[in-house]
Amino acid sequence: MADELKRFTQTLGESLRERGVSRRGFLKFCTATASMMALPPSMVPAVAAALEQARRPSVIWLSFQECTGCTESLTRSHSPTVESLIFDHISLDYHHTLQAAAGEAAEAAREAAMQENEGKYLVVVDGSIPLANPGFSTIAGVSNLQMLEETVAGAAAVIAVGTCAAFGGLPHAKPNPTGAVAVSDIVHNKPVVNVSGCPPIPTVITGVLAHFLTFGALPELDALGRPMVFFGQSIHDRCYRRPFYDKGLFAESFDDEGARKGWCLYRLGCKGPMTYNACATTKWNQGTSWPVESGHGCLGCSEPNFWDTGGFYNALSIPESDITRSVGVLAAAGVAVGAAAGVLHRSKRANAAAKHEKVTIDDLDKTS
Helix, strand or coil: CHHHHHHHHCEHHHHHHHCCCCHHHHHHHHHHHHHHCCCCHHHHHHHHHHHHHCECCEEEEEECECCCHHHHHHCCCECCEHHHHHHHHCEEEECCCCCCCCHHHHHHHHHHHHHHCCCCCEEEEECEEECCCHHHCEECCEEHHHHHHHHHCCCCEEEEECHHHHHCHHHHCCCCCCCEECHHHCCCCCCEEEECCCCCCHHHHHHHHHHHHHHCCCCCECCCCCEHHHHCCEHHHHCCCHHHHHCCCECCCCCCHHHHCCCECHHHCCCHHHCECCHHHHCECCCCECCCCCCCCCCCCCCCCHHHCCCCCCCCCCCCCCHHHHCHHHHHCCCCHHHHHHHHCHHHHHHHHHHCCCCCHHHHHCCC
């Protein structure tokens, strides 16, 4: 019992020292944390001071209508690693996939964490919630809706991880047979942070947790409830292929000369101009690469209803000439070229979404 009490009252600094983490190692972690949250180097001492006194927050992770891809993404985090996140920085008290307990012991652990950390714990949710029939998805005989409402009642905040939890995702796609909804459609009396993506970037998941741990508050959010530090710019604005877009140089197939030269993939369905995420800067697999760098267009997976906006290989709006000339007036007025293109072709994009265009053999031919 004494060990359990110590676990809940220890500061992060005490916990790290107990595990043999040196002051130098601690400061390196603080530097990485500040960088991940787009803070200047001058903020490192403040981050270190905050983390030194911060208590490890209890985290309860609920998985509903999902594919476990978000957890798979979490396990590939490298800053911090999932091991250091769980054992050093937070207390992950309930997670279907990662916990050792099962059955009644697992549910007892969730209930204990809720009671012992009333008003202070974080709830992380991945997966949408079915409302058409509670029996579509249950855990230990409890419907997803009931478990969410029960667990959120005493939470400090909720983090909706992945597009299914943030916006409904694949289960919510037409015709939505389970009546799937997002976390924010149900939770209205607690702060909700949407970390969208299918799956979300692992360092974005841990970055949001690190921000809460450092400042005791949630990061600034955009209009869709996503952290501005990671979702504040479109992928198009940070894409290394952007100069080719501005010059009107586009790959017409995935194996033509333009593709080999690294030209823009917009005509092959890249949704980068309409998608906000940190893929182009944070990248995946310890910063190794990201979809566009590996030769595939962005699917727009961090945006609402991305499954219902037509074929993945159909461009929603196609520049018809050299974009730098077509939108010269708007660009001169200070509007970004990508945004200007969106203005010119917004009606085409809306029509494509309304028609719910399906993938055809011709679409698939473009990938060969």
